[in-house]
Amino acid sequence: MDVRTRFTGGALSEPLTEQEKQEIERLYTLSQAGDPYALLGVVRQADKNTIRRAYYDLSRRLHPDRFFRRAVGDLSSRLEAAFVGVNEAYALLTDEQQRARFDRRNPDAGASPESAGEQAETDAGNAGSGEGSSHEVTFGAAGAEVRSASSSAPSSPASSAPKRAQSKGISRIREQIAQKIAKARAHAQNAEQFASQNNWQAAAPEMYLASRYDPRNEEYKRKAAEYDHQNKMDSANKLIQIAENAESYHNVQSAHYHYKKACDLDPPTGLPFFRLAQVVRLQDGDDREIMRLLRTAVQKDGDNVSYRLGLAEFYVEQGLNANARREYQQILNRDPNNAKAASGMKKVR
Numbered sequence: 411m412d413v414r415t416r417f418t419g420g421a422l423s424e425p426l427t428e429q430e431k432q433e434i435e436r437l438y439t440l441s442q443a444g445d446p447y448a449l450l451g452v453v454r455q456a457d458k459n460t461i462r463r464a465y466y467d468l469s470r471r472l473h474p475d476r477f478f479r480r481a482v483g484d485l486s487s488r489l490e491a492a493f494v495g496v497n498e499a500y501a502l503l504t505d506e507q508q509r510a511r512f513d514r515r516n517p518d519a520g521a522s523p524e525s526a527g528e529q530a531e532t533d534a535g536n537a538g539s540g541e542g543s544s545h546e547v548t549f550g551a552a553g554a555e556v557r558s559a560s561s562s563a564p565s566s567p568a569s570s571a572p573k574r575a576q577s578k579g580i581s582r583i584r585e586q587i588a589q590k591i592a593k594a595r596a597h598a599q600n601a602e603q604f605a606s607q608n609n610w611q612a613a614a615p616e617m618y619l620a621s622r623y624d625p626r627n628e629e630y631k632r633k634a635a636e637y638d639h640q641n642k643m644d645s646a647n648k649l650i651q652i653a654e655n656a657e658s659y660h661n662v663q664s665a666h667y668h669y670k671k672a673c674d675l676d677p678p679t680g681l682p683f684f685r686l687a688q689v690v691r692l693q694d695g696d697d698r699e700i701m702r703l704l705r706t707a708v709q710k711d712g713d714n715v716s717y718r719l720g721l722a723e724f725y726v727e728q729g730l731n732a733n734a735r736r737e738y739q740q741i742l743n744r745d746p747n748n749a750k751a752a753s754g755m756k757k758v759r
Contacts, residue, residue: 447519469497
């Protein structure tokens with residue numbers, strides 16, 4: 411799949427705003443100017459972290475999924491060139507050897523991103539009116555290479571060789587980007603299908619792979635987190651059911667194991683933590699572990715009176731009357747007529 415099909419494929423809907431059109435023209439002009447620093451909007455002395463942040467911001471703004479089924483029109487080729495240019499600029503500036511070689515051969519590059527941006531705006535305006543020269547730029551290790559469309563002088567075979575190599579490099583980048591985006595979309599579609607069947611165990615890894623193949627897609631990231639949460643909840647509920655069934659048959663070891671596995675998934679419910687605390691008490695387990703489990707249950711389900719009563723009673727057993735009073739008071743604030751909390755409060759005053 412060619413990158414361009416990602417900008418124009420599918421049924422067109424929302425047109426580009428004037429601001430988006432101007433931004434595409436500006437970034438396209440910068441991508442053709444031969445200065446990767448200016449394109450990414452960073453100074454020559456920028457460190458890798460600064461360059462990486464600038465790259466992620468630009469690639470997100472130019473990402474194909476933002477313009478999928480948008481009425482891009484004649485700006486399709488410029489949008490593609492800007493997107494590819496940003497990726498090439500990032501690859502060059504994060505490679506120490508290529509960057510050093512580029513800097514030696516282009517001493518004025520990156521001197522003033524602001525002035526380059528102003529020039530880009532001027533050139534973008536000229537491009538809209540048909541003024542100015544037409545040229546194509548690729549970023550190579552030896553520096554920026556500019557080819558003027560108006561030049562009629564034929565190039566020698568020797569000088570054409572590196573240009574052909576760079577052209578192949580650009581094609582490879584385009585192909586790799588297109589392949590990754592296609593893989594991400596395929597995994598996302600699989601995930602959506604599994605999610606529609608509430609099969610979170612299958613949906614979660616599929617959406618995770620989609621977010622890995624296309625890490626700049628915020629929607630994939632959001633859904634990957636959502637599906638992972640649903641998968642954990644689903645798995646935790648199944649483990650809790652197994653543990654409760656084991657308890658009903660007085661199989662304490664099995665109950666302990668499955669409650670523990672459910673707790674390891676860190677579900678938002680306090681149930682497995684509370685039940686595991688009871689099982690550990692039956693096994694004469696460590697008091698600190700019991701307290702931790704009861705506190706976790708209360709933290710996750712603060713309005714559950716049973717959990718707070720269990721914690722308060724355990725505090726009393728440990729001689730922590732002040733802590734017990736606090737829990738009893740929390741229960742009475744929610745349920746003033748709670749007999750167990752009222753009775754417990756009298757004992758710890």
